[in-house]
Amino acid sequence: MSHQLNLKTKAFGVIILTFIVLSFLVTIGATNNIDNLISNYFLHIGGNFTIDISMIIISSIGDLFSMLIIGIILTIIRRTRKIGLIFLISIVILSISIMYIKPLIGRSSPLEQYIPQYHMPEKYIIENDSMMPIAWDLSFPSNHVARNTAFIIIIGYWFSFFKNNTWIGKLLWLFPMMIGVSRLYLLQHYFFDIIGGALYGVIISIILCKVLKLNEPFITNKFKK
Numbered sequence: 001m002s003h004q005l006n007l008k009t010k011a012f013g014v015i016i017l018t019f020i021v022l023s024f025l026v027t028i029g030a031t032n033n034i035d036n037l038i039s040n041y042f043l044h045i046g047g048n049f050t051i052d053i054s055m056i057i058i059s060s061i062g063d064l065f066s067m068l069i070i071g072i073i074l075t076i077i078r079r080t081r082k083i084g085l086i087f088l089i090s091i092v093i094l095s096i097s098i099m100y101i102k103p104l105i106g107r108s109s110p111l112e113q114y115i116p117q118y119h120m121p122e123k124y125i126i127e128n129d130s131m132m133p134i135a136w137d138l139s140f141p142s143n144h145v146a147r148n149t150a151f152i153i154i155i156g157y158w159f160s161f162f163k164n165n166t167w168i169g170k171l172l173w174l175f176p177m178m179i180g181v182s183r184l185y186l187l188q189h190y191f192f193d194i195i196g197g198a199l200y201g202v203i204i205s206i207i208l209c210k211v212l213k214l215n216e217p218f219i220t221n222k223f224k225k
Helices: 008-029 032-045 049-061 064-076 077-106 141-163 166-171 174-185 189-212
Strands: none
Touching: 008 077, 032 174, 032 189, 049 174, 049 189, 064 077, 064 141, 077 189, 141 174, 141 189, 166 174, 174 189
16 A cells, blocks of 8 residues: 555545446346356366365455454554554444445345365354345445455555555455455355455545554553653
């Protein structure tokens, strides 16, 4: 993330507009052909033991519980406390807002179910994209991808300001990309659900980074005499 990032820049406006347009296209079913084509591709390449295990592990790393643990750890560490707080806030905002966006879009989750080619651990289930029943069977936008994209935006934003190092932030983008691929492989989302989740995660995280002033150090003694 560039330290020149501004809420009023044209790029940020384009991201918002793209998310709105994509949401409309998904609502009217304009993306169905491409989504089904990509979904069928992942349906037919499944069954490799090594890839199956890898995709499940990657998807699990991006689960809500895992990301909450990461956020809490970052909050405990003084140097990264502000990152942790902003990330935890982003998780709450994304989870609640997406829970209401999904019924508005009305995009049903893929009908095909992922069937592992080996015996899964007892009681293990692939995490649902939403914790609330009203959005259980709906898939746009992807909460998993939105949450993990927000995490990378916040981390990258912090690196660009305090470490003057943008290449690490760019490299970290591999993480949400891998999460997105894993969700497609496990037949939890369609392709444009992933794109929509990434766009929405960018929007929310950028707003939080600017409003909560991530570029300013976290002052712990501001109330001390």
